[in-house]
Structure formats: structure tokens, C-alpha cells
Amino acid sequence: MAASGGAAGKSYRQVGVILVTLVAAPALMAPLLSGGDMGNVVGAPWADASLQHPLGLDNLGRDMANRLMWSARTSLCVSLVATLLAFVVGTSLGALVAVRGWWVEKVADRVVDLLMALPPLIFALVVLSIAGTSLATLVVTVAIMSATRFFRVSRTLAAGVVVQPYFEVAIARKERLIWLIFHEVLPNIVKPLLAQSGLQLCSALLLGASLGFLGFGLAPPVTDLGSVVRENAPALGFGLWAPLFPAITIALFISGINLLIDAVSGTRSRS
Amino acid sequence: MRMFATQSLLALTTLWMLSALIFLGIRILPGDVAVAILGQGATEESLAALRHSLGLDTGAWQQYWLWLAQLLRGELGNSLTTNAPIGPVLLGRLGNTLELALLSTALVVPLSLLLGVLSVIHEGRTFDRACNAVVLFLLSMPAFLVGYMLIVSLSVSVDLFPSLSIVTQDMAVGEYLWAMTLPVLTLTLSVLPYIMRMTRGALLDVMQTPYIEIAVLKGLPRWHIVVVHALPNAVGVIIQTIALNVAYMVAGVVVIEQIFVYPGLGQYMVDAVGKRDIPVVQVVALFFGATYIILNRLADSFSRNSNPRLKGEA
Numbered sequence: 228m229a230a231s232g233g234a235a236g237k238s239y240r241q242v243g244v245i246l247v248t249l250v251a252a253p254a255l256m257a258p259l260l261s262g263g264d265m266g267n268v269v270g271a272p273w274a275d276a277s278l279q280h281p282l283g284l285d286n287l288g289r290d291m292a293n294r295l296m297w298s299a300r301t302s303l304c305v306s307l308v309a310t311l312l313a314f315v316v317g318t319s320l321g322a323l324v325a326v327r328g329w330w331v332e333k334v335a336d337r338v339v340d341l342l343m344a345l346p347p348l349i350f351a352l353v354v355l356s357i358a359g360t361s362l363a364t365l366v367v368t369v370a371i372m373s374a375t376r377f378f379r380v381s382r383t384l385a386a387g388v389v390v391q392p393y394f395e396v397a398i399a400r401k402e403r404l405i406w407l408i409f410h411e412v413l414p415n416i417v418k419p420l421l422a423q424s425g426l427q428l429c430s431a432l433l434l435g436a437s438l439g440f441l442g443f444g445l446a447p448p449v450t451d452l453g454s455v456v457r458e459n460a461p462a463l464g465f466g467l468w469a470p471l472f473p474a475i476t477i478a479l480f481i482s483g484i485n486l487l488i489d490a491v492s493g494t495r496s497r498s
Numbered sequence: 499m500r501m502f503a504t505q506s507l508l509a510l511t512t513l514w515m516l517s518a519l520i521f522l523g524i525r526i527l528p529g530d531v532a533v534a535i536l537g538q539g540a541t542e543e544s545l546a547a548l549r550h551s552l553g554l555d556t557g558a559w560q561q562y563w564l565w566l567a568q569l570l571r572g573e574l575g576n577s578l579t580t581n582a583p584i585g586p587v588l589l590g591r592l593g594n595t596l597e598l599a600l601l602s603t604a605l606v607v608p609l610s611l612l613l614g615v616l617s618v619i620h621e622g623r624t625f626d627r628a629c630n631a632v633v634l635f636l637l638s639m640p641a642f643l644v645g646y647m648l649i650v651s652l653s654v655s656v657d658l659f660p661s662l663s664i665v666t667q668d669m670a671v672g673e674y675l676w677a678m679t680l681p682v683l684t685l686t687l688s689v690l691p692y693i694m695r696m697t698r699g700a701l702l703d704v705m706q707t708p709y710i711e712i713a714v715l716k717g718l719p720r721w722h723i724v725v726v727h728a729l730p731n732a733v734g735v736i737i738q739t740i741a742l743n744v745a746y747m748v749a750g751v752v753v754i755e756q757i758f759v760y761p762g763l764g765q766y767m768v769d770a771v772g773k774r775d776i777p778v779v780q781v782v783a784l785f786f787g788a789t790y791i792i793l794n795r796l797a798d799s800f801s802r803n804s805n806p807r808l809k810g811e812a
Contacts, residue, residue, distance in 0.1 A: 341519060344512050344794075346749030349767070349786045356771040356779045357524050433640055437753050440642055441768050456642055463646060463661070466654045474643035482638035 240490035246483025250476055254299035261293045273462050273469055282472055286458045291472055294455055299476055301445065302452040305362070306431035309369035313431075314424055316370070317377025322412045324378075325385030327404060339375045347372040347434055355443050362445060369434055373427045380423050384416035391415075425488040429481045436477055452477055501799065509795045516787045517569075520780050521562050524552070551578065552776060569781075578775045587766065588781065595755070595762035599747045601678060602685040607740055610690050614697025614736075615729065618705065619721050629694070636691040641750065645684040645757035652680065662759045681758045685751065689743045696739040700732035707731075734801045741797035748789045 253260060267289060274284040282291035324332045342350065351368045358364045388394055388411065397411045432452075438444060439453020452473045459469035532548045533540065568575065574584040617626040636644075653661040659679045669677070704710065705728055713723045752764030759765070763782060770778035 337515075340512060341515050344516050344791050345783065345787045346746070346790055348752055349749055349783050349790075352752075352767060352771050353520060353523060353779060353783045356774055356776060436640055437642075440753060441756055442772060460646075463649055463654065466650070468650070471643065471646055471650070474640055474646060478639045478643055481640075482634065485634060485638055 237490075239486045243483045243486030243490060246479050246486065250299055250480040250483070251303060253296045254303050257296040257300045261290075261296060273459075273465070273467050283467075283469065285455070285469060286462065291469065294450065295452075295472060295476055298450045298452045298455045298473060299480075301449055302432060302435055302439075302477075303480075305366055305369065305435050305451065306428055309366045309431050309435075310373055310424060310428045312366070312370040313373030313377050313427065314420070317374035318381040318413070318420060319408065320374075321378040321381030322385045322408045322416075323404075325382050325389055326407050326412060335378065339378050342371065342375045343379075347430070348437055351434060351438055352441075352443070355438070360438075360443050360445060362449075365435065365438070365445065369431050372434065373431055376427060376430075377420075377423065381416060381420060384419055385412045388412050388415050422488050422492055425484045425491075429484050432477060432481065501802070505795050505799050509791050512791050513788055516791070517566060517784055518562060520783050520787070521565055522558055524776060525558050569784075574781050575777045577770075577778050579773050584778055584781055588763070588785070591761060591763045591766045592785065594760065595748065595751055595764060598678065598681055598685065598751055598755075598760065598762060599744065601682045602689070602747060603740075603744055605682060606686040606689050606693065606743075609686070610693035611697055611736070613690075614694045614701065615724060617694075617698050618701040618728075619724050621702070621705075629698075633691040633695055636687060637695075639688075641684060641688050641753045642757055644687050645680070645754060648680050648683055648687075649757075681754055681760050684754050684757065685747055688750065688754075689747055692743055692746075693736075693739055697732070697736050700735040700739075701728050704728040704731045734803075738797045738801040741793050741800060745790050745793035745797070748793070749786055 268287055269280070269290055270284050272284065272286050274280070276283040280290045280292065282295070285291050285294050320331070320335055324335055345353075350372060354364065354368045394407075394411050397407060402411070435451060436453035436456070439451045439455075440457050441453075442457060444451045444454035444457070455473040456470045459473075462469035532545045532552070536544060536548060565575070572585070574588060576583055577587075613629055617629040620626045649661045652659050660677055661680065701724065705724070710723060710727060713727050718727075751762060752768060754760070755762040755764040756768060763785065767779060767782040767786075769775075770782065
């Protein structure tokens, strides 16, 4: 987008890095920063901000900043693992289908069509209504939805590689399938796939947060950003900002990732 | 016409497979649903009774065909928790959700088209850059943040609109619109950035073509070139984006309905998932899926029909 100018691209990247670090660093260091406690009641519900509690207290009188760090930790973990899983499965299947086809192509196409016929949130709700919420179910559900998108993108990109002369040379050398996928196709499509991964990370985070918000987050004591929004929603009626903090945390992280994607695609189109 | 038939057939096949997936999912997924619903302490009789009412005690396919045949006859089955027929409740909720989606569409389409066209006319200038910043900002916000910020600013600080959208059949039009304002605004703001960005992108693509250069060399004013020369050629992509986003709206309302406690289909589903009322979840999911599939197919056929070079390719 606006990252076409060199200076603008650079400042986009800097702002992006700052925003992502702002959310990810406290989440990463939550056990150190919070002194190990994640659920101690220290005052009245929704008490105002003070020096010890810069964001005030939550619905049960726990430190809000503390809750945010821990919940961001869970949310980021779930979305990162799910995206990674989806990346590996979706991308390699997409590349395989583009290189060889076989029966895998027909089956994968049908399955992906079918999975994409339901909006991700609805799909997740159906699964959770049957399987119940657990860490594994959550990660796998988000990963499946994400993998369908990776499959589509990597397949399209790989189809562009398959017609290149260097790929035909590799075929003529009678390289094995594994070599074709990992040495010829994937290295050449990894850059656009990284941008896609950023987008998928954002949707995974949003999907997880929406589920938490709807009341299907992980069971306490673990908590995620969406659940913290839900728990503190009643505060809004008193004109308090409590549920906005976790929501803003999500927005900061996502805008950071979006800026990074813009910066990366900007530099790529320039070179 | 033949294209239309192919498209419908494709949509129907997908829908049919989706119904099988939703119905049989209960058997594919690991774990015993009956135990999950009733808890570990349930007696063997109550477990057996629940398995029977879920149809888990007979053959999967046999049960599925029975379910599908009933659906096609308009019998949607009974809720597990209230034992009442699903149909009447579902229709009321569906109506509410469609109203919400239609009102938002009526607002978001002209607004995002106008902003998109304006930002292309003023490309690179302050207006365009401001629009881009707003789009980036909105794109990063989860729906509940948009909704809560609207509540804080328009409902709590200034008591303009109600923060809960309770709508009933016998409401006056003015009262009804008043209650709908915040959910409609939230939905509008969460779709606006997508349609606007696509409109801008599609128009800018067309603006690169040689025939636009000729128009520029003729000395036509920029707004005339954008609106009269470029817009007709970008319309396919734009309509496709709109259809995709309306599809998103119908499904994305789930979260927005929850924010405003709006009695729509999404809330019905969320309640059912919470109570593990599986027959309701299955039927509602199928409705969402059907809407999503139809709108996606429509998007596809719009984009084909607006581009003569793609016509005839199925």
C-alpha cells in the first residue's frame, strides 16, 4: 500500500516491530513480570488504576495488566502453534498437488471446498459443540481452517513454479518428489507465503478471540484475550473501560503484523 | 443459462456434502457425545435415552437420510433442551439476522463505493492517505472492539442509542431503527474497509491501462475519467467483493449479535452450542453454510458475467 516510498516502508516496519513487541514481549515474559501469580484478588472489582495497578482491576478484583499478559500469552501461543501447523500441512499439500496431482488432488480439492463452504467461526462452533473446548481441540480446529487457505495459496503459487524451465530441468534430471517439493518449489514460493502467514496469524488470533468472547474459551485458570473481554463486558454499563483493554491489545498486535506485511511486500515489489 | 445450471448444481452438491459433514461430524469426532453432555456421573439409562434422541444408536447413514428427508420436507426436528420444534424459532431469528445484514448492506455499499471512488480521484493526496489510514485502523479492530467503542461513545457517554438491541414484532418503525443503529453501524464499520480497499485497488488497476492514458491526454477531468471510463470496467471485481462481504456479514453477525444481545440466528446458535443442543447447532450451521455457499457462487458468477472473456468458461 503506502509502503511504496523507501522512507515510508522503513517507518512502517519500525512501527510494526514496535507494536508487535509491545504485545508479544510482556506475553512472553508474563511469568517473570507478574511474579508468578495470575489470579490473585488484590482489591475491589474494577477498582480504578493506581501506581501498583496501572490498568486497574478486573471483574473479580485481579490486576488487569497481569491478566492481559497471561491471556495474551495463551492467545498468541494458540494462534502461533495453529498457524505453524496449518502452514506445514497446507503448504506441503498444496505443493504436492501442484507437482503431482494424483488422486490427492481430487480428494484435497473436495475436502478444501467443503471446509471453505462454512465460515470459520461457524465451523469452530459446530466442532466445539460436539467435542467441547480444550487446548488441543482449539488448536486443531483453528489449524484446519487456516490450512485450507494455505493450501489454496501455495497451490496457486506452486502452479507458477511448475511451468518454469528450471523445474522442467529438475524433472528431466528425474529428481525425486521430495526433492522437487522441498528444493525446487517451496524455496521459490516462501516469500509470498510469509505474507500469507502473517494474515493467517491475524485471523487465527481473531478466531480464537471471538470464540473466547462467545464463551467458548479455555477453562480457568488459563485465560485468553477473548475471555477477558467477555468477563469484563458488564463494566461497560458503568462507563468503565475494562473490556476495551484486551480488545485493544488484539488490535495493536494485528495492526503491527499488518504494517509488517505491508513493509515486506513493499520492499519486495521495489527490488 | 447453461452456466447458471452448472453453478446451481455445484452449489447443491457442496451443500449436500456439507449437510453430511455437519450431521456425521458427531460420529467422526473423538469422544462420546452423550457422556460429554450429561457428565461422567450420568446413569446408563439416561445415556441410552440421549443416544437414542440423537440417533446415535442406529446406523449413521440410515439416520442421515432420515434427517435429510425430514429437512427437505421442512421438518427441522426438535430442540434437545426445550423439546420444542426448531422451525418457528429459527424462522424468527433468521428474519432478524437478515434484517440486520440487509440494513448494513444498504448502508455500507454506497458509502464504501463513494469513499473508494473519491480516494482514487484524489490518489496520493491528503484525502486518500487519510482514507488509507482509517482503513488500516479498522482492519485491525476485532468486531467487539468496534462495537464496544460505539457503545462507550454513543450509548454510555452520550445517551443517544441503546446499548442493547431488543427488537420485537410490534415495534414502531422509528423505535426499531433506533434500536438497530449500533449493531448496523458495527457491522458496517467491520465490512467497510474491505469493500473500500478492493474498490480502490480495482479502480487503480484499471487506471493503469492505455485507454485511460488516452482519456487523460484528451484533457478530460479526473473525476470524469474515474467515474465514466474506469468504474464500468472495475464493476465486476467490486460486485464480487460485495457479495463475498455480504456472505461474511451473514456469518460474522454471530459476534455482533452477542455484543448487542440481538435476537438473531447467531445468538441462537451460540446459545445452542453453550447448552450442547446439537440438533439446533446442526440445523443453524446448515443455514449459515447455505447462505455462505449461495452468496459465494453469486460472487463467482457476477465476476464471470461482467468479464466477456471469462463468459462460457465453467
